[in-house]
Amino acid sequence: MRMLKNNLGYPRVGDNRQLKKACEQYWAGTISRDELHQTAWKLRETSLKLQQEAGIDLIPCNDFSFYDHVLDMSLMLGAIPKRYSSILTAVKGNAEIDLYFAMARGYQKDGLDIPAMEMTKWFDTNYHFIVPEFTVDQEFKLFSEKAFAEFTSAKQILGSNPKPVLTGPVTYLLLGKEKSNDENAPIAFNRIDLIKKLVPVYVEIINTFKSYGAEWIQMDEPYLSLDLSEVEKQAFQYAYEEISKKCNGIKILLTSYFESLGDNTALALHLPVAAVHIDLVRSAEQLNEVLKYTPPTLTLSLGVVDGRNIWKNDYVKALYHIQKAVAVLGSERIMIAASCSLLHSPCDLDLETTLNPVIKNWMAFARQKLDEISDLYEIANGKNELLSQNILALESRKSSSLIHRKDVKERLDAISEKDATRNSVFSERQQIQKKRFNLPFFPTTTIGSFPQTADIRQLRAKLKKGSISLADYDLAIESATLESIHWQEEIDIDVLVHGEFERNDMVEYFGEMLQGFVFTRNGWVQSYGSRCVKPPVIFGDIKREKDLTVRWSKFAQEHTNKPMKGMLTGPITILQWSFVRNDQPRSETAFQLALAIRDEVLALENAGISIIQIDEPAIREGLPLRKNQRATYLDWAIKAFRISASGVKDETQIHTHMCYSEFNDIIENIAEMDADVITIETSRSQMELLDAFIDFNYPNEIGPGVYDIHSPRIPSVQEMVQLLEKAAISIPIRNLWVNPDCGLKTRNWPETKQALLNMVQAAKQMRTKALTPLERSI
Numbered sequence: 001m002r003m004l005k006n007n008l009g010y011p012r013v014g015d016n017r018q019l020k021k022a023c024e025q026y027w028a029g030t031i032s033r034d035e036l037h038q039t040a041w042k043l044r045e046t047s048l049k050l051q052q053e054a055g056i057d058l059i060p061c062n063d064f065s066f067y068d069h070v071l072d073m074s075l076m077l078g079a080i081p082k083r084y085s086s087i088l089t090a091v092k093g094n095a096e097i098d099l100y101f102a103m104a105r106g107y108q109k110d111g112l113d114i115p116a117m118e119m120t121k122w123f124d125t126n127y128h129f130i131v132p133e134f135t136v137d138q139e140f141k142l143f144s145e146k147a148f149a150e151f152t153s154a155k156q157i158l159g160s161n162p163k164p165v166l167t168g169p170v171t172y173l174l175l176g177k178e179k180s181n182d183e184n185a186p187i188a189f190n191r192i193d194l195i196k197k198l199v200p201v202y203v204e205i206i207n208t209f210k211s212y213g214a215e216w217i218q219m220d221e222p223y224l225s226l227d228l229s230e231v232e233k234q235a236f237q238y239a240y241e242e243i244s245k246k247c248n249g250i251k252i253l254l255t256s257y258f259e260s261l262g263d264n265t266a267l268a269l270h271l272p273v274a275a276v277h278i279d280l281v282r283s284a285e286q287l288n289e290v291l292k293y294t295p296p297t298l299t300l301s302l303g304v305v306d307g308r309n310i311w312k313n314d315y316v317k318a319l320y321h322i323q324k325a326v327a328v329l330g331s332e333r334i335m336i337a338a339s340c341s342l343l344h345s346p347c348d349l350d351l352e353t354t355l356n357p358v359i360k361n362w363m364a365f366a367r368q369k370l371d372e373i374s375d376l377y378e379i380a381n382g383k384n385e386l387l388s389q390n391i392l393a394l395e396s397r398k399s400s401s402l403i404h405r406k407d408v409k410e411r412l413d414a415i416s417e418k419d420a421t422r423n424s425v426f427s428e429r430q431q432i433q434k435k436r437f438n439l440p441f442f443p444t445t446t447i448g449s450f451p452q453t454a455d456i457r458q459l460r461a462k463l464k465k466g467s468i469s470l471a472d473y474d475l476a477i478e479s480a481t482l483e484s485i486h487w488q489e490e491i492d493i494d495v496l497v498h499g500e501f502e503r504n505d506m507v508e509y510f511g512e513m514l515q516g517f518v519f520t521r522n523g524w525v526q527s528y529g530s531r532c533v534k535p536p537v538i539f540g541d542i543k544r545e546k547d548l549t550v551r552w553s554k555f556a557q558e559h560t561n562k563p564m565k566g567m568l569t570g571p572i573t574i575l576q577w578s579f580v581r582n583d584q585p586r587s588e589t590a591f592q593l594a595l596a597i598r599d600e601v602l603a604l605e606n607a608g609i610s611i612i613q614i615d616e617p618a619i620r621e622g623l624p625l626r627k628n629q630r631a632t633y634l635d636w637a638i639k640a641f642r643i644s645a646s647g648v649k650d651e652t653q654i655h656t657h658m659c660y661s662e663f664n665d666i667i668e669n670i671a672e673m674d675a676d677v678i679t680i681e682t683s684r685s686q687m688e689l690l691d692a693f694i695d696f697n698y699p700n701e702i703g704p705g706v707y708d709i710h711s712p713r714i715p716s717v718q719e720m721v722q723l724l725e726k727a728a729i730s731i732p733i734r735n736l737w738v739n740p741d742c743g744l745k746t747r748n749w750p751e752t753k754q755a756l757l758n759m760v761q762a763a764k765q766m767r768t769k770a771l772t773p774l775e776r777s778i
């Protein structure tokens with residue numbers, strides 16, 4: 001059989017996070033631009049050669065990015081917001097990369113103070129992209145030539161043509177946001193209407209690739225897997241017809257992923273392209289429908305290897321799909337591929353030398369997934385010993401005694417509605433809590449983490465290596481915690497946090513302490529820019545056999561008379577940011593996590609912690625991409641949160657926190673979570689995200705973020721007062737809190753200190769503003 005082996009994208013950060021380290025050194029001014037480019041070149045060379053050695057036929061290029069591939073696209077298309085024009089002259093040597101980083105991270109140098117572009121979640125993943133900005137008079141023109149340079153060097157390295165990857169024009173527009181030229185003017189256009197201005201630049205780009213020798217171009221259009229309006233469907237039609245007319249002799253591979261094509265099947269399959277990629281891991285059911293409507297000349301790329309999880313592929317299942325497709329289309333019209341780009345997979349399982357070998361044998365990372373693509377090709381061509389090895393590994397997982405725990409399953413079966421309900425309704429709890437805590441109006445708090453300095457991280461690295469003792473490590477963490485408590489008291493914050501210094505990450509930390517998880521040494525995945533995460537792996541039933549956080553919260557509370565918030569990660573966020581088992585529904589794993597967190601909440605309450613925050617920043621991210629699947633998810637996700645939070649007494653105040661979330665379509669469910677206080681990210685959007693709460697008349701207390709923690713920029717007192725005034729117009733003052741958008745782990749201390757000092761001043765100014773006695777009493 002002559003199928004092509006196709007790869008949609010490879011991790012760019014490097015198996016030792018070389019790109020992260022190089023970028024951060026460049027930003028700190030400790031390496032030169034040339035050194036940064038050399039590291040990037042080496043990374044691309046390594047991954048191209050790996051893919052070539054694995055036998056991949058269609059090897060991607062331009063999947064590499066210094067920060068984010070959507071931002072690369074904005075720079076390529078010249079969609080550079082006007083506020084950055086001055087940087088072009090301010091940065092030394094007018095280097096394109098400095099403009100690029102300024103767009104990603106903001107720019108506060110040389111007398112300039114330019115905010116970064118917005119960042120948000122990439123579909124339902126924990127990857128974040130930089131949101132393109134469009135104005136009514138938006139023009140596009142070819143600006144950055146990075147993609148062509150990468151094509152040329154990849155071609156040189158491979159000795160053959162790579163396949164350039166671009167975000168397709170419709171998805172690119174839909175990912176963006178309309179912006180007004182004048183802050184006060186309303187927005188009176190729809191970004192999708194820019195398609196006619198945009199497509200000619202794509203035509204120019206594609207034809208340039210062709211002139212360099214490209215045969216295939218991959219156009220990523222994940223929006224094909226979402227609900228589309230008529231206008232958006234027409235935009236697809238228009239864009240690909242134009243490209244087909246004006247770009248002769250080059251083959252377009254159109255990719256959809258993260259969901260089925262669903263009601264866009266006919267649209268996608270009849271666009272004038274050479275191949276369409278479908279995600280058969282998320283939706284194997286779509287294959288029959290797709291095969292029925294595939295036109296006679298179209299090739300299908302079958303995404304049969306899971307690009308979003310770390311489990312070994314089930315070859316029997318994958319081959320079943322491949323053979324079914326071959327029977328209908330013939331092998332020449334089939335490609336074997338991973339479900340999506342391998343960007344979301346860690347690099348190489350071979351680097352995991354300390355994993356339990358039994359569990360390791362059930363897993364595959366990006367490098368192993370390339371081999372799986374190749375294996376499937378070989379097996380389809382008769383190499384059966386590869387199949388029997390795979391069957392053995394999968395059997396060993398199915399029958400393993402490591403996975404199942406009877407007591408956990410029994411507890412799950414016994415969950416009742418009462419377990420998911422607080423004793424009293426919010427209005428009663430609020431009165432009890434107001435009396436207990438006696439906080440001022442506009443109480444101030446932070447979201448949990450304080451700067452994870454190099455010193456703290458190095459300490460943990462030394463502990464891991466065994467070069468310091470646990471006792472010494474604990475002493476140092478205690479001292480950082482104490483210092484932060486004293487400082488919070490000094491600047492007069494009302495509800496304190498312990499700072500999370502003991503945590504490597506808000507999910508991995510919990511994974512390391514719960515039964516049913518394993519964690520990796522080097523399984524890094526890019527989250528945004530230079531920031532990476534090491535998602536823990538849930539392989540079995542989850543059980544909390546010991547306290548998770550009590551030691552640190554108790555220690556912190558003992559050193560202050562102010563309330564110290566207990567700090568937990570919620571069940572849905574742990575689920576969403578881990579690699580989860582694929583042998584039971586996600587909801588079941590979520591309930592197991594909920595019970596574990598519930599026990600920790602009760603342990604904190606017993607230890608004298610009166611306010612407990614259960615972070616759920618990933619609730620929105622877990623929302624299914626298709627609207628018709630959302631209600632079911634929200635049912636179990638909200639219930640899982642409520643199970644984790646509802647065991648406590650009325651006088652214990654439960655907070656939750658969410659960032660990177662749009663709330664409009666889920667506000668009713670957020671209210672159902674019934675947290676006493678919710679803190680949210682609102683500052684980058686100038687409180688726009690608060691509208692959903694206002695329109696809904698959200699009943700409980702709320703802390704709209706007033707400090708954008710994603711940027712090194714320090715907000716002024718005045719700026720924060722303005723944001724609070726905006727919030728206070730529509731939210732009852734008795735319900736308002738003052739806090740940053742999110743935790744401060746990625747910031748440094750000088751920025752943090754100044755910004756929080758300003759935040760406390762802003763709250764104090766709000767308190768002394770001319771409130772009427774009546775207002776003061778509500």
Ligand SMILES: CN1c2c(nc(N)[nH]c2=O)NC[C@@H]1CNc1ccc(C(=O)N[C@@H](CCC(=O)N[C@@H](CCC(=O)N[C@@H](CCC(=O)O)C(=O)O)C(=O)O)C(=O)O)cc1
Pocket residue numbers: 020126452454456457458460461503504505506507508527528530531532533534577745746
């Ligand atoms: C809040 N966010 C989170 C998300 N997902 C998570 N799983 N966690 C989150 O907090 N998603 C949404 C948002 C935004 N995303 C992120 C993601 C990642 C970070 C972040 O700060 N990542 C750190 C790595 C954190 C970590 O695991 N640290 C470890 C290891 C530290 C390390 O690098 N050690 C060095 C040695 C020490 C040294 O010399 O510096 C080494 O091993 O080589 C730890 O602290 O122990 C990152 O740096 O990328 C933030 C937001």
Ligand SMILES: N[C@@H](CCS)C(=O)O
Pocket residue numbers: 447448449506567615617657659742743744745
């Ligand atoms: N408590 C966490 C929440 C991040 S979303 C932190 O402060 O980092």
Ligand SMILES: [Zn+2]
Pocket residue numbers: 447617657658659741742743
């Ligand atoms: Zn957050």
